[in-house]
Amino acid sequence: MRMQPGMPQHVGPPGYPQAGYPQQPVSMDLNPHAPIPGRIVVAGLSKQFKAVRAVDNLSFTVEPGTVTGFLGPNGAGKTTTLRMLLGLMTATTGVATIGGQFYANLPNPIRIVGASLEASSFHLARTGRNHLRILAAAAGLPERRCDEVIDMVGITPAAKRKVKTYSMGMKQRLALATAMLGDPHVLILDEPTNGLDPEGIRWIRHFLRALASQGRTVLVSSHMLAEVSQTVDDVVIIAQGRSVRQGKVAELIGQAHSYVRVRTTQVEQLMTLLGEKAQMRRTAANELCIDNMPSTEVGKIAYGNGLEVEELTTVQSDLEEVFLQLTHGGAGIR
Numbered sequence: 001m002r003m004q005p006g007m008p009q010h011v012g013p014p015g016y017p018q019a020g021y022p023q024q025p026v027s028m029d030l031n032p033h034a035p036i037p038g039r040i041v042v043a044g045l046s047k048q049f050k051a052v053r054a055v056d057n058l059s060f061t062v063e064p065g066t067v068t069g070f071l072g073p074n075g076a077g078k079t080t081t082l083r084m085l086l087g088l089m090t091a092t093t094g095v096a097t098i099g100g101q102f103y104a105n106l107p108n109p110i111r112i113v114g115a116s117l118e119a120s121s122f123h124l125a126r127t128g129r130n131h132l133r134i135l136a137a138a139a140g141l142p143e144r145r146c147d148e149v150i151d152m153v154g155i156t157p158a159a160k161r162k163v164k165t166y167s168m169g170m171k172q173r174l175a176l177a178t179a180m181l182g183d184p185h186v187l188i189l190d191e192p193t194n195g196l197d198p199e200g201i202r203w204i205r206h207f208l209r210a211l212a213s214q215g216r217t218v219l220v221s222s223h224m225l226a227e228v229s230q231t232v233d234d235v236v237i238i239a240q241g242r243s244v245r246q247g248k249v250a251e252l253i254g255q256a257h258s259y260v261r262v263r264t265t266q267v268e269q270l271m272t273l274l275g276e277k278a279q280m281r282r283t284a285a286n287e288l289c290i291d292n293m294p295s296t297e298v299g300k301i302a303y304g305n306g307l308e309v310e311e312l313t314t315v316q317s318d319l320e321e322v323f324l325q326l327t328h329g330g331a332g333i334r
Protein backbone atom coordinates (compact mmCIF):
# COMPACT_ATOMS: atom_id res chain seq x y z
CA MET A 1 0.00 0.00 0.00
CA ARG A 2 1.35 3.46 -0.84
CA MET A 3 1.56 5.86 2.05
CA GLN A 4 0.08 9.31 1.82
CA PRO A 5 2.26 11.57 3.93
CA GLY A 6 0.44 13.15 6.81
CA MET A 7 -2.55 10.87 6.85
CA PRO A 8 -2.97 7.94 9.18
CA GLN A 9 -3.15 4.60 7.38
CA HIS A 10 -3.88 1.06 8.38
CA VAL A 11 -0.48 -0.39 7.81
CA GLY A 12 -0.07 -2.81 10.64
CA PRO A 13 2.18 -5.84 10.54
CA PRO A 14 1.21 -8.87 8.42
CA GLY A 15 -1.96 -10.47 9.65
CA TYR A 16 -3.19 -7.30 11.28
CA PRO A 17 -6.57 -6.20 9.92
CA GLN A 18 -6.29 -3.73 7.05
CA ALA A 19 -9.99 -3.16 6.68
CA GLY A 20 -11.64 -0.19 8.35
CA TYR A 21 -13.04 -0.38 11.83
CA PRO A 22 -16.81 -0.09 12.24
CA GLN A 23 -17.65 3.26 10.69
CA GLN A 24 -20.90 4.04 12.45
CA PRO A 25 -20.70 5.79 15.80
CA VAL A 26 -22.66 3.70 18.23
CA SER A 27 -25.82 5.17 19.69
CA MET A 28 -25.35 6.75 23.10
CA ASP A 29 -28.60 5.13 24.20
CA LEU A 30 -27.10 1.67 24.31
CA ASN A 31 -25.90 0.21 27.57
CA PRO A 32 -22.66 2.13 28.20
CA HIS A 33 -21.09 -0.92 29.81
CA ALA A 34 -21.60 -3.16 26.76
CA PRO A 35 -18.12 -4.38 25.71
CA ILE A 36 -18.00 -2.71 22.30
CA PRO A 37 -14.52 -2.80 20.72
CA GLY A 38 -12.88 0.58 21.11
CA ARG A 39 -15.45 2.03 23.47
CA ILE A 40 -14.00 3.79 26.50
CA VAL A 41 -16.09 3.65 29.64
CA VAL A 42 -15.31 5.61 32.79
CA ALA A 43 -17.76 4.85 35.59
CA GLY A 44 -17.81 6.38 39.06
CA LEU A 45 -14.07 6.97 38.87
CA SER A 46 -12.35 8.73 41.78
CA LYS A 47 -8.77 9.31 42.87
CA GLN A 48 -7.77 10.60 46.28
CA PHE A 49 -4.22 11.90 46.85
CA LYS A 50 -3.99 12.56 50.57
CA ALA A 51 -5.98 15.81 50.93
CA VAL A 52 -6.71 16.25 47.22
CA ARG A 53 -9.67 14.57 45.53
CA ALA A 54 -8.10 14.81 42.06
CA VAL A 55 -10.94 12.91 40.35
CA ASP A 56 -14.36 12.79 41.92
CA ASN A 57 -17.01 10.28 40.84
CA LEU A 58 -16.41 10.85 37.14
CA SER A 59 -18.44 8.96 34.52
CA PHE A 60 -18.41 9.23 30.73
CA THR A 61 -18.22 7.10 27.60
CA VAL A 62 -16.31 7.67 24.38
CA GLU A 63 -17.61 6.00 21.24
CA PRO A 64 -15.62 4.58 18.33
CA GLY A 65 -15.66 6.85 15.27
CA THR A 66 -15.64 10.06 17.28
CA VAL A 67 -13.12 12.56 18.60
CA THR A 68 -13.93 13.47 22.18
CA GLY A 69 -12.39 16.47 23.91
CA PHE A 70 -11.58 15.91 27.58
CA LEU A 71 -11.42 19.44 28.87
CA GLY A 72 -10.74 21.30 32.06
CA PRO A 73 -8.40 23.91 33.51
CA ASN A 74 -4.96 22.94 34.76
CA GLY A 75 -5.28 20.75 37.83
CA ALA A 76 -8.83 19.64 36.96
CA GLY A 77 -7.86 15.96 37.01
CA LYS A 78 -7.45 15.13 33.30
CA THR A 79 -4.03 13.48 33.43
CA THR A 80 -4.95 11.56 36.57
CA THR A 81 -8.06 10.18 34.81
CA LEU A 82 -6.04 9.18 31.73
CA ARG A 83 -3.40 7.52 33.90
CA MET A 84 -6.08 5.41 35.58
CA LEU A 85 -7.56 4.54 32.17
CA LEU A 86 -4.11 3.39 31.03
CA GLY A 87 -3.53 1.29 34.13
CA LEU A 88 -0.66 3.53 35.30
CA MET A 89 -2.41 4.37 38.55
CA THR A 90 -5.01 2.56 40.60
CA ALA A 91 -8.41 4.14 41.11
CA THR A 92 -9.65 4.92 44.62
CA THR A 93 -13.16 3.98 43.45
CA GLY A 94 -14.83 3.20 40.16
CA VAL A 95 -13.63 1.67 36.91
CA ALA A 96 -12.17 2.74 33.58
CA THR A 97 -12.24 0.26 30.69
CA ILE A 98 -11.39 0.07 27.01
CA GLY A 99 -13.53 -2.27 24.93
CA GLY A 100 -14.96 -3.62 28.18
CA GLN A 101 -11.55 -4.56 29.60
CA PHE A 102 -9.07 -3.03 31.99
CA TYR A 103 -5.96 -1.84 30.16
CA ALA A 104 -3.83 -4.26 32.18
CA ASN A 105 -5.88 -7.19 30.84
CA LEU A 106 -5.66 -6.23 27.16
CA PRO A 107 -4.02 -9.07 25.24
CA ASN A 108 -1.73 -6.96 23.03
CA PRO A 109 -2.18 -3.41 24.26
CA ILE A 110 0.04 -1.58 21.73
CA ARG A 111 -2.22 -2.85 18.91
CA ILE A 112 -5.37 -1.72 20.72
CA VAL A 113 -4.49 1.51 22.52
CA GLY A 114 -2.00 4.21 21.57
CA ALA A 115 -1.33 6.87 24.17
CA SER A 116 0.80 9.92 24.69
CA LEU A 117 0.85 11.32 28.18
CA GLU A 118 3.84 13.60 28.26
CA ALA A 119 5.81 14.80 25.26
CA SER A 120 8.82 15.38 27.51
CA SER A 121 9.33 11.77 28.60
CA PHE A 122 11.75 10.90 25.78
CA HIS A 123 15.35 9.89 26.22
CA LEU A 124 16.92 13.14 25.00
CA ALA A 125 20.17 11.65 23.73
CA ARG A 126 18.34 9.19 21.47
CA THR A 127 17.22 9.99 17.93
CA GLY A 128 13.49 10.07 17.24
CA ARG A 129 13.83 7.05 15.00
CA ASN A 130 15.78 5.04 17.59
CA HIS A 131 13.16 5.82 20.21
CA LEU A 132 10.56 4.26 17.91
CA ARG A 133 12.81 1.33 16.91
CA ILE A 134 13.24 0.26 20.53
CA LEU A 135 9.51 0.30 21.14
CA ALA A 136 8.77 -1.46 17.85
CA ALA A 137 11.29 -4.21 18.60
CA ALA A 138 9.83 -4.73 22.09
CA ALA A 139 6.35 -5.06 20.60
CA GLY A 140 7.43 -7.34 17.75
CA LEU A 141 6.58 -4.77 15.09
CA PRO A 142 8.60 -4.54 11.86
CA GLU A 143 11.19 -1.74 11.64
CA ARG A 144 9.53 -0.28 8.55
CA ARG A 145 6.59 0.64 10.74
CA CYS A 146 8.83 3.24 12.43
CA ASP A 147 9.42 5.02 9.11
CA GLU A 148 5.72 4.84 8.33
CA VAL A 149 4.71 6.61 11.53
CA ILE A 150 7.60 9.10 11.19
CA ASP A 151 6.30 9.96 7.73
CA MET A 152 2.71 10.05 8.97
CA VAL A 153 3.47 12.80 11.51
CA GLY A 154 5.79 14.71 9.18
CA ILE A 155 9.11 14.50 11.06
CA THR A 156 11.08 12.54 8.43
CA PRO A 157 13.78 15.25 8.08
CA ALA A 158 14.40 15.19 11.87
CA ALA A 159 14.08 11.45 12.47
CA LYS A 160 17.81 10.84 12.71
CA ARG A 161 18.45 13.80 15.00
CA LYS A 162 18.65 13.54 18.77
CA VAL A 163 15.40 14.35 20.54
CA LYS A 164 17.14 17.09 22.57
CA THR A 165 17.35 19.15 19.35
CA TYR A 166 13.57 18.89 18.81
CA SER A 167 11.18 21.77 19.32
CA MET A 168 8.14 21.20 21.56
CA GLY A 169 6.02 20.78 18.43
CA MET A 170 8.36 18.11 17.05
CA LYS A 171 8.27 16.26 20.38
CA GLN A 172 4.49 16.34 20.21
CA ARG A 173 4.63 14.84 16.73
CA LEU A 174 7.06 12.16 17.91
CA ALA A 175 4.69 11.38 20.79
CA LEU A 176 1.89 10.98 18.27
CA ALA A 177 4.09 8.73 16.10
CA THR A 178 4.75 6.62 19.20
CA ALA A 179 1.03 6.37 19.89
CA MET A 180 0.39 5.30 16.27
CA LEU A 181 3.10 2.64 16.23
CA GLY A 182 0.82 -0.36 16.81
CA ASP A 183 -1.91 1.00 14.47
CA PRO A 184 -4.24 1.10 17.48
CA HIS A 185 -8.02 1.27 17.47
CA VAL A 186 -8.04 3.72 20.40
CA LEU A 187 -5.96 6.90 20.74
CA ILE A 188 -5.60 8.61 24.11
CA LEU A 189 -3.69 11.87 23.86
CA ASP A 190 -2.95 14.18 26.77
CA GLU A 191 -2.72 17.84 25.66
CA PRO A 192 -1.33 17.06 22.20
CA THR A 193 -1.74 20.67 21.04
CA ASN A 194 0.54 22.08 23.76
CA GLY A 195 3.52 23.74 22.13
CA LEU A 196 2.15 23.47 18.60
CA ASP A 197 1.99 26.55 16.40
CA PRO A 198 -1.27 27.35 14.57
CA GLU A 199 -0.13 25.34 11.53
CA GLY A 200 0.62 22.37 13.80
CA ILE A 201 -2.78 22.66 15.47
CA ARG A 202 -4.46 22.70 12.06
CA TRP A 203 -2.47 19.66 11.03
CA ILE A 204 -3.35 17.67 14.18
CA ARG A 205 -7.01 18.59 13.70
CA HIS A 206 -7.02 16.89 10.27
CA PHE A 207 -5.01 13.98 11.60
CA LEU A 208 -7.40 13.26 14.47
CA ARG A 209 -10.47 13.70 12.25
CA ALA A 210 -9.01 11.19 9.78
CA LEU A 211 -8.42 8.68 12.60
CA ALA A 212 -12.02 9.00 13.76
CA SER A 213 -13.36 8.69 10.22
CA GLN A 214 -11.59 5.33 10.04
CA GLY A 215 -13.73 4.26 12.98
CA ARG A 216 -11.12 4.70 15.68
CA THR A 217 -11.81 6.13 19.10
CA VAL A 218 -9.98 9.37 19.86
CA LEU A 219 -9.88 10.90 23.34
CA VAL A 220 -7.91 14.12 23.49
CA SER A 221 -7.40 16.29 26.55
CA SER A 222 -6.84 20.04 26.59
CA HIS A 223 -7.05 22.95 29.00
CA MET A 224 -8.14 25.17 26.09
CA LEU A 225 -11.56 24.54 24.62
CA ALA A 226 -10.90 26.95 21.75
CA GLU A 227 -7.86 24.92 20.65
CA VAL A 228 -9.85 21.74 20.14
CA SER A 229 -13.38 23.00 19.48
CA GLN A 230 -13.01 22.54 15.72
CA THR A 231 -11.54 19.06 16.15
CA VAL A 232 -13.93 17.35 18.52
CA ASP A 233 -17.45 15.94 18.14
CA ASP A 234 -18.15 15.54 21.83
CA VAL A 235 -16.87 17.16 24.98
CA VAL A 236 -16.45 16.01 28.55
CA ILE A 237 -15.66 19.08 30.66
CA ILE A 238 -14.38 18.69 34.20
CA ALA A 239 -13.48 21.09 36.99
CA GLN A 240 -11.98 20.07 40.32
CA GLY A 241 -12.26 16.42 39.34
CA ARG A 242 -15.98 16.57 38.63
CA SER A 243 -17.93 16.51 35.40
CA VAL A 244 -19.51 19.90 34.71
CA ARG A 245 -20.73 19.33 31.17
CA GLN A 246 -20.92 16.50 28.61
CA GLY A 247 -22.39 16.47 25.15
CA LYS A 248 -21.97 17.62 21.56
CA VAL A 249 -19.55 20.47 20.98
CA ALA A 250 -22.12 21.96 18.57
CA GLU A 251 -24.49 22.51 21.50
CA LEU A 252 -21.76 24.31 23.40
CA ILE A 253 -20.96 26.50 20.40
CA GLY A 254 -24.67 27.32 20.18
CA GLN A 255 -24.44 28.61 23.73
CA ALA A 256 -21.81 31.19 22.80
CA HIS A 257 -23.72 34.36 21.94
CA SER A 258 -23.71 38.08 22.58
CA TYR A 259 -25.45 39.76 25.49
CA VAL A 260 -25.78 43.20 27.01
CA ARG A 261 -24.09 44.05 30.29
CA VAL A 262 -25.29 47.02 32.34
CA ARG A 263 -23.59 48.39 35.43
CA THR A 264 -25.87 50.53 37.57
CA THR A 265 -26.54 51.10 41.26
CA GLN A 266 -30.25 50.72 40.44
CA VAL A 267 -30.32 47.09 39.31
CA GLU A 268 -33.73 46.33 40.91
CA GLN A 269 -35.41 49.31 39.25
CA LEU A 270 -33.93 48.35 35.88
CA MET A 271 -35.13 44.75 36.28
CA THR A 272 -38.65 45.98 36.99
CA LEU A 273 -38.57 48.33 34.01
CA LEU A 274 -37.28 45.67 31.61
CA GLY A 275 -40.12 43.43 32.71
CA GLU A 276 -40.86 39.77 32.20
CA LYS A 277 -39.97 39.59 28.53
CA ALA A 278 -36.30 40.24 29.28
CA GLN A 279 -34.09 37.21 29.82
CA MET A 280 -31.67 38.54 32.38
CA ARG A 281 -29.14 37.43 34.95
CA ARG A 282 -27.93 39.52 37.84
CA THR A 283 -24.19 38.90 37.83
CA ALA A 284 -23.18 41.24 40.66
CA ALA A 285 -24.81 43.67 43.11
CA ASN A 286 -24.52 46.46 40.53
CA GLU A 287 -24.48 44.40 37.33
CA LEU A 288 -27.17 42.93 35.11
CA CYS A 289 -26.76 40.86 31.92
CA ILE A 290 -29.58 40.74 29.38
CA ASP A 291 -29.58 38.01 26.73
CA ASN A 292 -32.43 38.96 24.41
CA MET A 293 -32.41 42.74 23.90
CA PRO A 294 -30.07 45.00 21.92
CA SER A 295 -28.10 47.56 23.92
CA THR A 296 -29.99 50.41 22.22
CA GLU A 297 -33.28 49.17 23.65
CA VAL A 298 -31.86 48.58 27.13
CA GLY A 299 -30.27 52.06 27.00
CA LYS A 300 -33.52 53.72 25.91
CA ILE A 301 -35.41 52.20 28.84
CA ALA A 302 -32.68 52.99 31.37
CA TYR A 303 -32.00 56.58 30.27
CA GLY A 304 -35.69 57.21 29.56
CA ASN A 305 -36.47 56.47 33.18
CA GLY A 306 -33.60 58.51 34.57
CA LEU A 307 -31.51 55.58 35.87
CA GLU A 308 -27.87 56.23 36.56
CA VAL A 309 -25.94 53.93 34.21
CA GLU A 310 -22.21 53.48 34.75
CA GLU A 311 -21.65 51.15 31.82
CA LEU A 312 -23.64 49.66 28.97
CA THR A 313 -21.79 47.15 26.78
CA THR A 314 -22.55 44.44 24.24
CA VAL A 315 -20.40 41.46 25.21
CA GLN A 316 -19.50 38.96 22.52
CA SER A 317 -19.39 35.74 24.47
CA ASP A 318 -17.01 33.30 22.83
CA LEU A 319 -16.41 29.64 23.42
CA GLU A 320 -13.59 30.28 25.83
CA GLU A 321 -15.89 32.41 27.95
CA VAL A 322 -18.52 29.64 28.02
CA PHE A 323 -15.73 27.29 29.08
CA LEU A 324 -14.57 29.64 31.85
CA GLN A 325 -18.12 30.04 33.10
CA LEU A 326 -18.58 26.26 33.20
CA THR A 327 -15.30 25.73 35.01
CA HIS A 328 -15.83 28.69 37.35
CA GLY A 329 -13.36 31.07 35.75
CA GLY A 330 -10.45 28.76 36.36
CA ALA A 331 -11.26 28.15 40.01
CA GLY A 332 -10.33 24.54 39.28
CA ILE A 333 -6.64 25.44 39.23
CA ARG A 334 -4.98 23.59 42.06
Ligand SMILES: Nc1ncnc2c1ncn2[C@@H]1O[C@H](COP(=O)(O)OP(=O)(O)O)[C@@H](O)[C@H]1O
Nearest residue numbers: 049052054073074075076077078079080081334
Ligand atom coordinates in the same frame (compact mmCIF):
# COMPACT_ATOMS: atom_id res chain seq x y z
N1 LIG B 1 0.93 11.94 42.15
C1 LIG B 1 0.23 12.93 42.72
N2 LIG B 1 0.25 13.14 44.05
C2 LIG B 1 -0.47 14.10 44.64
N3 LIG B 1 -1.28 14.94 43.98
C3 LIG B 1 -1.36 14.81 42.64
C4 LIG B 1 -0.62 13.80 41.94
N4 LIG B 1 -0.92 13.89 40.62
C5 LIG B 1 -1.79 14.90 40.50
N5 LIG B 1 -2.06 15.46 41.71
C6 LIG B 1 -3.02 16.56 41.96
O1 LIG B 1 -4.26 16.16 41.43
C7 LIG B 1 -4.93 17.25 40.84
C8 LIG B 1 -5.24 16.94 39.39
O2 LIG B 1 -4.05 16.91 38.65
P1 LIG B 1 -3.98 16.49 37.13
O3 LIG B 1 -4.71 15.22 36.92
O4 LIG B 1 -2.54 16.52 36.72
O5 LIG B 1 -4.78 17.67 36.42
P2 LIG B 1 -4.79 18.15 34.90
O6 LIG B 1 -4.14 17.08 34.08
O7 LIG B 1 -6.22 18.35 34.58
O8 LIG B 1 -4.03 19.43 34.84
C9 LIG B 1 -4.03 18.45 41.06
O9 LIG B 1 -4.45 19.07 42.25
C10 LIG B 1 -2.66 17.82 41.23
O10 LIG B 1 -1.85 18.67 41.99
Ligand SMILES: [Mg+2]
Nearest residue numbers: 078079080190
Ligand atom coordinates in the same frame (compact mmCIF):
# COMPACT_ATOMS: atom_id res chain seq x y z
MG1 LIG C 1 -2.50 17.25 32.76
